[in-house]
Amino acid sequence: MITSKFALLSLVVWLGTTNALHIPRQEQESSSNNSENSEGDQSPIATPYASPTDNYETHDTATHTYSPYPTDYHSDSDKHTYHPTETQTKKGEYTKGSGHGGECTTTDLGWIPTSGYPTPTPLATTNANAITPTRTGPIGSHTGSAIDFKGDYSDWQLEEFWDDWVGPVQEPPLRDTPCPPQPYPLPEDPPHLFPDYLVSHPEDILTKYKFPKDFLFGWATAAQQWEGAVKDGGKGPTVWDWASRFPGFIVDNTTSDVGDLGYYLYKQDLARLAALGGNVYSFSMFWTRIFPFGSADSPVNHEGLKFYKDLIDYSWSQGIEPVVTLFHWDTPLALQLEYGAFASERIIDDFVNYAETVFRAYNGTVHKWVTFNEPVVFCSQGGYPINSTFPEGLNSTVYPYTCSYHLTLAHAKTVRRFRELNIQGEIAFKSDNFVGVPWRGYDNKEDLYAVERHAAYQIGVFAEPIYVSGDWPEILKNDLPPEILPRFSDEQKELIKGTADFFAIDGYRVGYVTAPPNGFDACIANISDPLWPVCNQVNFYEPTPYAWGFADFADKRVPWLQNTWQFLRQSLSDLLRRYPTDGGIYLSEFGFAEPGENEQPYKYIATTDTKRELYFLSYLGEVLKAIVEDGTPVKGTFGWSLVDKLLRISQSFEWNNGFSVRFGVQYVDFNSPTLERTFKRSAIAMSKFWNSHRNGDGHGKDDKGDDKKKW
Ligand SMILES: *[C@@H]1O[C@H](CO)[C@@H](O)[C@H](O)[C@H]1NC(C)=O
Ligand SMILES: *[C@@H]1O[C@H](CO)[C@@H](O)[C@H](O)[C@H]1NC(C)=O
Ligand SMILES: *[C@@H]1O[C@H](CO)[C@@H](O)[C@H](O)[C@H]1NC(C)=O
Ligand SMILES: *[C@@H]1O[C@H](CO)[C@@H](O)[C@H](O)[C@H]1NC(C)=O
Numbered sequence: 001m002i003t004s005k006f007a008l009l010s011l012v013v014w015l016g017t018t019n020a021l022h023i024p025r026q027e028q029e030s031s032s033n034n035s036e037n038s039e040g041d042q043s044p045i046a047t048p049y050a051s052p053t054d055n056y057e058t059h060d061t062a063t064h065t066y067s068p069y070p071t072d073y074h075s076d077s078d079k080h081t082y083h084p085t086e087t088q089t090k091k092g093e094y095t096k097g098s099g100h101g102g103e104c105t106t107t108d109l110g111w112i113p114t115s116g117y118p119t120p121t122p123l124a125t126t127n128a129n130a131i132t133p134t135r136t137g138p139i140g141s142h143t144g145s146a147i148d149f150k151g152d153y154s155d156w157q158l159e160e161f162w163d164d165w166v167g168p169v170q171e172p173p174l175r176d177t178p179c180p181p182q183p184y185p186l187p188e189d190p191p192h193l194f195p196d197y198l199v200s201h202p203e204d205i206l207t208k209y210k211f212p213k214d215f216l217f218g219w220a221t222a223a224q225q226w227e228g229a230v231k232d233g234g235k236g237p238t239v240w241d242w243a244s245r246f247p248g249f250i251v252d253n254t255t256s257d258v259g260d261l262g263y264y265l266y267k268q269d270l271a272r273l274a275a276l277g278g279n280v281y282s283f284s285m286f287w288t289r290i291f292p293f294g295s296a297d298s299p300v301n302h303e304g305l306k307f308y309k310d311l312i313d314y315s316w317s318q319g320i321e322p323v324v325t326l327f328h329w330d331t332p333l334a335l336q337l338e339y340g341a342f343a344s345e346r347i348i349d350d351f352v353n354y355a356e357t358v359f360r361a362y363n364g365t366v367h368k369w370v371t372f373n374e375p376v377v378f379c380s381q382g383g384y385p386i387n388s389t390f391p392e393g394l395n396s397t398v399y400p401y402t403c404s405y406h407l408t409l410a411h412a413k414t415v416r417r418f419r420e421l422n423i424q425g426e427i428a429f430k431s432d433n434f435v436g437v438p439w440r441g442y443d444n445k446e447d448l449y450a451v452e453r454h455a456a457y458q459i460g461v462f463a464e465p466i467y468v469s470g471d472w473p474e475i476l477k478n479d480l481p482p483e484i485l486p487r488f489s490d491e492q493k494e495l496i497k498g499t500a501d502f503f504a505i506d507g508y509r510v511g512y513v514t515a516p517p518n519g520f521d522a523c524i525a526n527i528s529d530p531l532w533p534v535c536n537q538v539n540f541y542e543p544t545p546y547a548w549g550f551a552d553f554a555d556k557r558v559p560w561l562q563n564t565w566q567f568l569r570q571s572l573s574d575l576l577r578r579y580p581t582d583g584g585i586y587l588s589e590f591g592f593a594e595p596g597e598n599e600q601p602y603k604y605i606a607t608t609d610t611k612r613e614l615y616f617l618s619y620l621g622e623v624l625k626a627i628v629e630d631g632t633p634v635k636g637t638f639g640w641s642l643v644d645k646l647l648r649i650s651q652s653f654e655w656n657n658g659f660s661v662r663f664g665v666q667y668v669d670f671n672s673p674t675l676e677r678t679f680k681r682s683a684i685a686m687s688k689f690w691n692s693h694r695n696g697d698g699h700g701k702d703d704k705g706d707d708k709k710k711w
């Protein structure tokens with residue numbers, strides 16, 4: 001239940017500063033020299049942050065379940081490069097492209113300004129990455145009949161494919177991979193904004209509670225938003241590369257052609273993550289970097305495999321464990337056009353083939369795997385132009401269930417293959433949304449039923465078969481006939497059940513749930529009802545005549561998002577009760593859209609993201625309480641997101657906001673030739689909270705200092 005709905009003001013949060021972490025100017029300067037001196041330069045920056053080297057060592061000790069590499073690991077590259085199988089080499093491989101810049105050049109990006117007084121220049125009001133959307137080639141005229149490459153998967157064919165279906169792609173502003181300084185400097189502390197009696201410093205919150213030693217703390221990104229360089233290194237086009245060319249598809253006309261340019265700037269981003277104290281980075285791989293045409297009979301792109309190997313290796317070198325998501329919505333365009341991708345059962349074997357290629361390539365160097373990101377949201381994305389590729393007879397209303405059926409089988413077969421191949425580590429998928437809280441209270445039967453419906457459709461649709469029964473939730477089977485929701489055979493149920501090693505929730509918020517205005521029966525029977533088939537209503541205000549909002553609200557373009565810290569603990573334990581697993585639970589994404597952040601005239605205003613800071617500190621505090629007070633085995637948190645993003649693809653109804661909504665704890669200047677990153681207040685606050693509460697003894701102490709040895 002709600003512990004205190006109006007406790008926001010008394011919530012002890014930090015908006016202030018200490019000077020303890022101030023970096024003396026002289027040391028800042030010496031560490032801002034961009035030489036590759038990771039081992040040699042031990043310049044004594046006086047911070048309590050573990051240096052990247054310290055972090056790295058913690059992975060070698062018993063504090064971490066895995067060492068970064070198998071004991072027989074040599075940096076000798078052929079040990080961990082992928083050896084293609086017969087089918088994967090028969091069509092040749094891609095060799096063109098300028099490379100992703102594995103070499104470390106020393107371009108000066110002005111990492112942290114260290115001298116002079118600033119003269120702020122106004123931020124640009126338009127994004128240099130916006131393009132005028134145009135249909136090129138046959139875009140929009142496709143009628144669902146297969147395109148056929150006739151087995152020609154040459155470089156030339158790939159180039160033609162790009163030209164015909166996507167058209168011109170923006171060039172990245174740079175193609176070097178700069179070497180970040182080691183250790184990476186942090187700026188001086190941000191100033192205190194509110195009186196001490198109102199807010200507290202992160203290190204002064206819940207001082208007796210500590211995260212367990214093996215707790216994972218870091219941030220997440222997705223390839224389609226972070227990597228950019230969408231046509232470099234032999235990558236094939238995705239559905240996003242294509243759909244973002246349609247007028248009106250992305251409101252501000254940005255594409256992800258350049259994005260955050262993580263493909264070239266990954267060393268900088270990892271060094272900055274390490275500087276914040278993070279020990280984990282969650283990213284996704286582009287399926288089309290590895291299989292440009294997507295399908296099992298098409299060739300593997302070794303340059304793509306090489307890029308992810310470099311990313312993984314560099315990550316470990318910074319003391320950061322890489323967590324890999326195989327699919328964060330970047331469907332290969334070739335498969336979408338050829339057979340409607342997840343609208344067809346053909347997707348299953350093509351996905352398993354891609355996954356197996358990745359597993360073999362990185363076995364032992366990645367220990368946590370995610371098959372699919374937020375499948376409920378992904379399968380709801382069946383509007384135009386994607387629905388122009390659907391097989392005859394399938395429409396946007398039915399597609400989510402066709403997609404769910406194929407995706408569940410693809411997940412299950414992938415995990416079975418993972419286990420057959422004895423790939424090291426753990427695997428699961430990421431759920432989103434929430435179970436919900438009955439709006440009019442736990443004694444209201446209607447609202448309790450509405451909560452069950454919400455849980456069944458938003459989480460249970462995948463979690464019930466995978467964690468519990470092998471089959472769809474009863475509520476779905478009762479509502480939806482087999483023509484809409486295909487049924488699993490007994491054999492398929494056996495295949496699906498038990499195919500996850502941990503639970504991952506993208507737990508941004510939890511809402512109140514209530515009955516639909518016209519009642520359940522009328523809604524369930526009416527496929528045209530806007531609330532069909534979930535048939536419930538989510539509210540973010542109190543069930544009182546005055547109707548107070550019960551949470552701090554995010555940017556108005558993200559109406560689904562609120563700071564609902566008061567429901568987090570209950571939500572985590574509720575999920576594990578409903579969908580039990582031995583592997584514990586991860587808060588695999590959580591984050592906040594600061595209102596109006598993108599329209600701020602100066603960077604010093606945009607980086608003053610106090611609502612995001614409050615959000616992250618509230619959630620981290622609640623996670624700590626969940627561990628220590630409730631004994632909930634929360635194993636890690638991944639903030640969304642490491643840097644600001646274009647094409648915010650984490651929720652369907654906002655996926656086309658372009659860059660008008662920012663989610664990063666670092667500001668990205670999309671108009672700067674170096675895609676310059678600047679830490680926001682929220683990044684520093686999270687870092688301070690983590691660094692002052694990390695490396696506990698595996699359990700916590702309560703307010704009286706008594707041990708609470710619950711896990
Ligand atoms: C960079 O290093 C050189 C010598 O290697 C030194 O002369 C110079 O002052 C350093 N620059 C900064 C900004 O610290
Ligand atoms: C996006 O492009 C369309 C043309 O297709 C134009 O009308 C619209 O003003 C553009 N929007 C922005 C925010 O640039
Ligand atoms: C495709 O989606 C659009 C909405 O994006 C919708 O208007 C149209 O009716 C859909 N077409 C089909 C065949 O489902
Ligand atoms: C979509 O298909 C289903 C099942 O065939 C049908 O009941 C429904 O009316 C169709 N919806 C539209 C908008 O055509």
Ligand SMILES: *[C@@H]1O[C@H](CO)[C@@H](O)[C@H](O)[C@H]1NC(C)=O
Binds near residue numbers: 359421423424
């Ligand atoms: C993965 O690594 C484990 C442990 O080294 C090994 O037993 C297994 O055979 C490897 N699997 C593949 C497909 O290489």
Ligand SMILES: *[C@@H]1O[C@H](CO)[C@@H](O)[C@H](O)[C@H]1NC(C)=O
Binds near residue numbers: 522526527528529530
């Ligand atoms: C079904 O819902 C639609 C949209 O709300 C509405 O127009 C229609 O009257 C409803 N049909 C019935 C039988 O209630």
